[in-house]
Amino acid sequence: MKDDSLFYNLRKPPHTVSIAWADEEVVSGVDNICPKFGDEHFLGNLRGGDIAIILPSSNVKDFTWTWYSELLVTDNVLQIFQDAKLTGFKTRQVTVSKVKRKGNKPVPKLWEIVVTGNGGEADPACGVALRYKCDYCKYRVYSPYQDNGIIVDPNNWNGTDFFTVNAYPKYILVTEKVKEVVEKNKLKGCVFIPSTKISHTDFVKNFFKNMDIKIIGRE
Ligand SMILES: [Zn+2]
Numbered sequence: 001m002k003d004d005s006l007f008y009n010l011r012k013p014p015h016t017v018s019i020a021w022a023d024e025e026v027v028s029g030v031d032n033i034c035p036k037f038g039d040e041h042f043l044g045n046l047r048g049g050d051i052a053i054i055l056p057s058s059n060v061k062d063f064t065w066t067w068y069s070e071l072l073v074t075d076n077v078l079q080i081f082q083d084a085k086l087t088g089f090k091t092r093q094v095t096v097s098k099v100k101r102k103g104n105k106p107v108p109k110l111w112e113i114v115v116t117g118n119g120g121e122a123d124p125a126c127g128v129a130l131r132y133k134c135d136y137c138k139y140r141v142y143s144p145y146q147d148n149g150i151i152v153d154p155n156n157w158n159g160t161d162f163f164t165v166n167a168y169p170k171y172i173l174v175t176e177k178v179k180e181v182v183e184k185n186k187l188k189g190c191v192f193i194p195s196t197k198i199s200h201t202d203f204v205k206n207f208f209k210n211m212d213i214k215i216i217g218r219e
Pocket residue numbers: 034035036037041134135136137138139
């Protein structure tokens with residue numbers, strides 16, 4: 001079958017170490033509840049501050065990922081992204097609180113990449129048809145999960161290089177241009193999966209099999 005996916009999921013390579021936050025308290029934020037339905041539409045906690053991290057080593061790859069799936073990049077990578085005029089993200093400060101194994105190299109400055117680009121609702125063909133949408137907050141209920149990956153509907157996409165779709169706010173989606181920039185510069189610490197080939201873990205599949213997906217909007 002021809003793969004005509006135009007978009008990729010940018011993610012952590014399997015079997016790589018995730019980075020721990022240094023302090024959960026600092027970043028725990030305010031409750032994000034619906035102005036109309038309150039707790040019934042609880043959307044999780046909004047992160048208040050920027051993150052501080054504990055690095056296992058001063059040998060930092062171009063891309064690193066935290067336990068909570070934040071994407072961190074070095075100053076050098078940010079410069080490359082900016083030079084290539086990649087769009088659809090903003091940066092947040094990252095504080096390195098501790099380095100467990102200090103090497104000879106200084107720790108590079110790190111930035112958190114926060115995806116701001118918007119792909120809107122995914123193509124219902126990937127099994128995430130919208131069933132309920134709150135008019136007062138970002139609460140959404142989608143039809144049960146099917147294993148068709150993420151099919152982006154280009155009509156709903158705002159055209160940025162980095163973006164997410166509403167049903168899968170945790171999946172960083174990127175354009176071919178991002179993949180080319182990363183490959184051309186031989187950047188390490190990430191992989192690209194065609195968005196239509198995303199396969200979820202058995203845990204997630206079993207979870208979704210039994211209930212409607214309740215997915216929250218992005219911060
Ligand atoms: Zn609501």
